[in-house]
Amino acid sequence: MTLPVPADVLSKLKSVLGPDGWSVDPDRLAPKLVEWRGRWRGETPLLALPRSTEEVAAVVGICFEHGVAVTPQGGNTGLVGGQIPEGEILLSTERLRRVRDIAPVDDCIVVEAGVTLLETQAAAAEAGRFFPLSLAAEGTATIGGNISTNAGGTAVLRYGVMRDLVLGLEAVLPNGEVFSGLKRLRKDNTGYDLKQLLIGAEGTLGVITAASLKLFPVMVSRATAVVGLASPQAAVDLLVRAKAETGGGVEAFELMGRRGVENVLKNIPDTREMLSEPHPWYVLIELTSGEPGAAEAGMERLLAAAFEEGLIADAALAQNEAQAKAFWRVREDQSAGQKPEGAAWKHDVSVPLSRIADFIVEATAAAERFHPGSRVVAFGHVGDGNVHFDVLQPLGADGAAFSALRDEGSKIIHDLVAAYDGSISAEHGLGRMKSAEALRYKSPVQVETMRAIRTALDPKRIMNPRVLF
Structure with missing residues (x-):
């Protein structure tokens, strides 16, 4: 817990921010003090709402002078708790709007x-x-x-x-x-x-x-398709084919497992099956081009070649923007579709693309061995090696008991990531969730170099003090 902020420091901060530039109203603060999934809840003695770079500088300068910690926050959409204060001044950028x-x-x-x-x-x-x-x-x-x-x-x-x-x-x-x-x-x-x-x-x-x-x-030609296939390895093979077929025209290549799709269909209103029959795995592909009609033609060639090579079992090419958005909604609501299913161990990891299929298979088996009945939902940006590998509680299980095993279970997954020469955080950051754990996977030279940089710029460690090293 961060030390209490002296009253005179709070007065100085309020003075530089002006009467509408700060708040202690519990209702105003409440949505900023809880993370989207509800895992972290925090507190702050003051919400600072600067309107300009100069006001941000004044706030941070006062805090530095007095050794008062600051947690910056943007839209509060982070998933590793780095934006949630635990007694620090909460500095929101919501009014830096130009x-x-x-x-x-x-x-x-x-x-x-x-x-x-x-x-x-x-x-x-x-x-x-x-x-x-x-x-x-x-x-x-x-x-x-x-x-x-x-x-x-x-x-x-x-x-x-x-x-x-x-x-x-x-x-x-x-x-x-x-x-x-x-x-x-x-x-x-x-x-x-x-x-x-x-x-x-x-x-x-x-x-x-x-x-x-x-x-x-702006790309004048865009084609969106969903394909059904048998395995993550088939998805990797399809990506290699897509890159070769389009000469760099692949803009998105998103992998989804059947369980994740089912969660969306079950828990998110106004969603529907993307293909006529269920498949173990799906890939959402988007091709773009600066040449009119080129993306559509490229997608048709790709799908035809993929069928001929046996890489895919079924496909649907979006016929209009509304259908493309419907496909994307199933992908984008993967996390939201999990929320009603109970407790989950969330992993945002990356491994080399050539090893992503083996990782998914091995990590799934490891999770199921560790906690029989657990439900793995793997999805994400397979095109860049980033997998959101989430382990959901068994149906009917005690969510609190399952959550209590999170650290032990996640260590198994993250050790596998390290063995595959990957990263335990691909795009969400470390935050409060993974900062201490990351020390196991960083070399002493890496850690000491990062600490030296931080000490040089922030010798009092006032900025987001529980995050990183």
């Missing part, structure tokens, strides 16, 4: 940290450009949070993770100084790329206040 600039010639948009991902996509579209990061929580997830956690999403295969989409950053460092790095350059070979330290740092090295982001041409 789209500062859109430069189509530079293929760049400059937005403040509290702008949502969906709003960023819309602003880019209005300028005739495309911002590719996309994930299920995009309506509430904010750009600052996406950068702080190095978000991945569904288009990583073609466009990369958030780290690949950031041209420049503005941030308030732990001592209250402003790092002004909002360049829009593709090339700047003048030393350390300091923005990369802040990307994926989960708020431990400062508060991101604005970002320059890459934009791309």
